[in-house]
Amino acid sequence: MMSVQTIMxxxxxxxxxxxxxxxxxxxxKSFGNLLVLDxxxxxxxxxxxxxxxxxxxxxxxxxxxxxxxxxxxxxxxxLVEDKPIDLKKHNIAYIFQEYSTMPWLKVEENVxxxxxxxxxxxxxxxxxxxxxxxxxxxxxxxxxxxxxxxxSMLQRVVIARAFAxxxxxxLMDEPYGQLDLQLRYKLEDELLRLWEETGVTVIFITHxxxxxxxxxxxxxxxxxxxxxxxxxxxxxxxRPRDIADSGFVExxxxxxxxxxxx
Amino acid sequence: MxxxxxxxxxxxxxxxxxxxxxxxxESKHDSNEVIRDFNLEIKENEFVVLFGPGQCGKTTxxxxxxxxxxxxxxxxFINGHEIKEPGPDRGMVYQTIALFxxxxxxxxxxxxxxxxxVKKKERKERSQYYIDLVGLQGYEKHFPVKLSGxxxxxxxxxxxxxxxxxxxxxxxxxxxxxxxxxxLMEEELEKICSKERRTIVFxxxxxxxxxxxxxxxxLLTNCPTTTKKEYIIDIQKPRDYTSSEFLKLRKEITNxxxxxx
Numbered sequence: 097m098m099s100v101q102t103i104m105x106x107x108x109x110x111x112x113x114x115x116x117x118x119x120x121x122x123x124x125k126s127f128g129n130l131l132v133l134d135x136x137x138x139x140x141x142x143x144x145x146x147x148x149x150x151x152x153x154x155x156x157x158x159x160x161x162x163x164x165x166x167x168x169x170x171x172x173x174x175l176v177e178d179k180p181i182d183l184k185k186h187n188i189a190y191i192f193q194e195y196s197t198m199p200w201l202k203v204e205e206n207v208x209x210x211x212x213x214x215x216x217x218x219x220x221x222x223x224x225x226x227x228x229x230x231x232x233x234x235x236x237x238x239x240x241x242x243x244x245x246x247x248s249m250l251q252r253v254v255i256a257r258a259f260a261x262x263x264x265x266x267l268m269d270e271p272y273g274q275l276d277l278q279l280r281y282k283l284e285d286e287l288l289r290l291w292e293e294t295g296v297t298v299i300f301i302t303h304x305x306x307x308x309x310x311x312x313x314x315x316x317x318x319x320x321x322x323x324x325x326x327x328x329x330x331x332x333x334x335r336p337r338d339i340a341d342s343g344f345v346e347x348x349x350x351x352x353x354x355x356x357x358x
Numbered sequence: 359m360x361x362x363x364x365x366x367x368x369x370x371x372x373x374x375x376x377x378x379x380x381x382x383x384e385s386k387h388d389s390n391e392v393i394r395d396f397n398l399e400i401k402e403n404e405f406v407v408l409f410g411p412g413q414c415g416k417t418t419x420x421x422x423x424x425x426x427x428x429x430x431x432x433x434x435f436i437n438g439h440e441i442k443e444p445g446p447d448r449g450m451v452y453q454t455i456a457l458f459x460x461x462x463x464x465x466x467x468x469x470x471x472x473x474x475x476v477k478k479k480e481r482k483e484r485s486q487y488y489i490d491l492v493g494l495q496g497y498e499k500h501f502p503v504k505l506s507g508x509x510x511x512x513x514x515x516x517x518x519x520x521x522x523x524x525x526x527x528x529x530x531x532x533x534x535x536x537x538x539x540x541x542l543m544e545e546e547l548e549k550i551c552s553k554e555r556r557t558i559v560f561x562x563x564x565x566x567x568x569x570x571x572x573x574x575x576x577l578l579t580n581c582p583t584t585t586k587k588e589y590i591i592d593i594q595k596p597r598d599y600t601s602s603e604f605l606k607l608r609k610e611i612t613n614x615x616x617x618x619x
Contacts, residue, residue: 152538246413273536276412276563278615304537340605349600358542 117142117297118265123172125162132158134322136172145291145298147308150318151357156301157193159323160269163299164190176265189258191268195250197242204229204238206253210261228256231290248279252286259290266291268300272307284311288335305351309344310337317354327354373557374400374423374525379432381418392418394582396432402524403555407568410578411616416561417453419583420529423559424450436525446474449518451528455510457502463489463513464498470521488516491550508539515547519554528560532567541599544570548596565608565615570597580616587614 118140125133132155140146150156161167163174165181174181176188189210197206204225211221229238232252242250251271258266272280288311291298302308308315309331317327329351333343381393392415400406408416421427423434425444434441436448444450449470457466468485476484489498492512502510511531518526532540544567551558551571562568568575575589589611593603 152536274534277565278411278563278612278617281612302537307537340602340609345600345605355538358538358545 115142116140117144117177118299119173119175119178120163121173121175123162123174124170125158125167125172126170131322133162133169134324136323136325138316138325138328140297140299142297143295145288145311145313146300146316147312147314148299148301148316148318149303149305149308149351149355150323151320151355152303154318154320155323156303156318157269159318160190160267160299160301164188164267186265187261187263188265188267189261189263191254191258191266191271193270193273195242195247195254197250197253199242201241202238203234203240203242203245203253206242207256207260210257214261224260224262228260231259231293232256232286247275248283251275251283255283255287255290259294259296262294263296266296266298268298270301270303273303280307285336287311305348305355306339309333309348309351310339315351317351320357371402372399373402373404373437374398374559375435376423377433377435379419379422379429379434381415381422381427382430391582393422393429394584396584398576398585400557400559402557405551405558405560405571405573407560407562407572407575408578409562409565409568409575409611409615410583411580412563414578414580414616415583416563416578417529419578420527420559420561423525424448424527426450446470446521447524449521449523449526451511451514451518451526451531453530453533455507455514455534457510457513457517459502462499462501463494463505466502466513467516467520469517474521484522485516485520488520491519491553492516493546506539507535508543511535511543512546515550519550519556523556525557525559528558530562531560533562533564540564540567545596547571552595565612566599569593569604569607569611570599575611577611577614586616 116139120139121137123133123136148156148159158167162169164183165174176186198209201209207229208221208225211224229235232255234249234252234256237245237249242253245253272283275283284307300311312331315329315331316325317329318324319326331347333341333347337344376396376398379393379396383390383392396419408419410416418427422429423441425441425448458469461469464485467489468481471481471484489495492515494509494512494516497505497509502513505513514531532543535543548571560571569591572591575591576585577587577589578584579586597604
């Protein structure tokens with residue numbers, strides 16, 4: 097169990113408040129006899145950028161799916177803003193590993209999808225869609241279908257859709273794993289900009305240690321099955337960060353040592 | 359007994375020569391110029407990485423060297439012979455792994471020598487040697503569906519080596535693996551290469567991977583592809599991803615790389 101003190105340390109980013117936005121208590125999940133999540137507890141502060149890393153196949157995606165109760169969990173309590181998590185009531189956006197755009201909808205229809213489900217008026221929808229499509233730089237492509245776009249553009253559509261609902265919590269499951277490095281850098285910087293602008297709380301799952309060190313305010317390092325929290329590291333490196341900076345390299349090597357299995 | 363390495367090491371012999379390669383894909387409605395006047399000379403036993411932004415035409419270039427695709431203009435020579443079609447002197451490792459799903463690990467690895475008519479005893483010995491080399495001993499009888507991504511690509515590498523080709527071509531072989539498995543495979547490939555010297559052309563869009571493995575990096579421009587700059591990498595192998603010279607070089611090359619959207 098993590099102490100309150102660790103949580104309060106949080107980050108020095110102006111976005112982050114010391115109040116917990118997400119509280120996870122004793123989360124346990126197994127598939128049949130296979131115990132995947134073993135009594136995991138942690139908090140995430142409002143506006144914090146939390147990265148979760150762990151060895152390949154350790155159950156990171158299960159972790160996120162259990163957290164949102166997309167999977168039934170065996171035991172545990174998950175609170176968002178002091179209320180039990182409910183995907184219908186809370187404003188939560190989830191970005192999946194695959195580019196989960198709907199192929200029969202144009203870019204702007206994909207982006208407005210969540211808003212329509214939530215029943216916003218056409219006025220609000222138009223305003224919001226204009227805003228987020230502008231934020232990710234896809235103005236020229238709003239009438240295109242997903243298959244006409246490149247991988248990085250699709251990823252931006254998904255990001256725009258997530259931000260359109262003005263989420264209080266943004267969950268991302270290895271969103272940039274399949275992109276090449278140059279695009280990844282670019283989208284990472286875009287994400288940081290959006291995060292700073294909106295003050296959203298982010299839980300970001302990744303395999304990539306460098307990515308975690310680059311993005312996060314805090315890093316949770318997970319163990320292999322069953323998944324537990326091995327280490328809770330505060331990342332106070334000043335932004336914008338530099339991969340060649342000695343503090344950066346030190347933290348990267350520290351996390352690598354914690355999960356290295358290869 | 360199968361000889362481990364029959365090739366004599368002569369570092370200065372010219373192995374691959376690409377001269378003035380151009381490639382344009384023509385369709386009914388438009389034409390797309392992918393490669394423009396590309397020249398490259400690779401010496402025997404050199405490890406060359408072709409590095410460039412996504413979708414810049416790297417695979418097309420490699421396919422031309424492999425003989426899988428014809429250049430619109432220009433020629434490729436390997437060991438002085440002009441390349442017109444695929445041949446056993448070039449082993450290829452694919453981005454999509456492309457194992458034969460109906461063959462076991464052993465069946466996949468010995469496929470090349472079998473087609474070339476190598477006797478069974480020698481073929482088995484040779485395949486076993488390369489299966490051991492890539493660390494898959496004990497998996498000889500497994501079928502590809504039972505293997506993880508990293509293991510499948512080990513089979514791909516063993517299969518490419520098993521024909522004892524002069525040149526091995528690798529097309530983003532670790533592109534589909536997660537970051538951690540990729541580090542593992544890069545370390546493994548580095549070990550294999552130091553044990554079994556070959557001329558290697560390796561295509562990637564991952565700068566870390568490029569610097570970790572290469573003797574020389576050829577930085578390509580975005581479409582149409584041609585050489586923008588070359589870097590000789592003389593950091594001692596095995597290399598450290600977080601050493602200051604590694605990171606400095608990584609930044610330098612990243613800044614030189616063309617941007618794509």
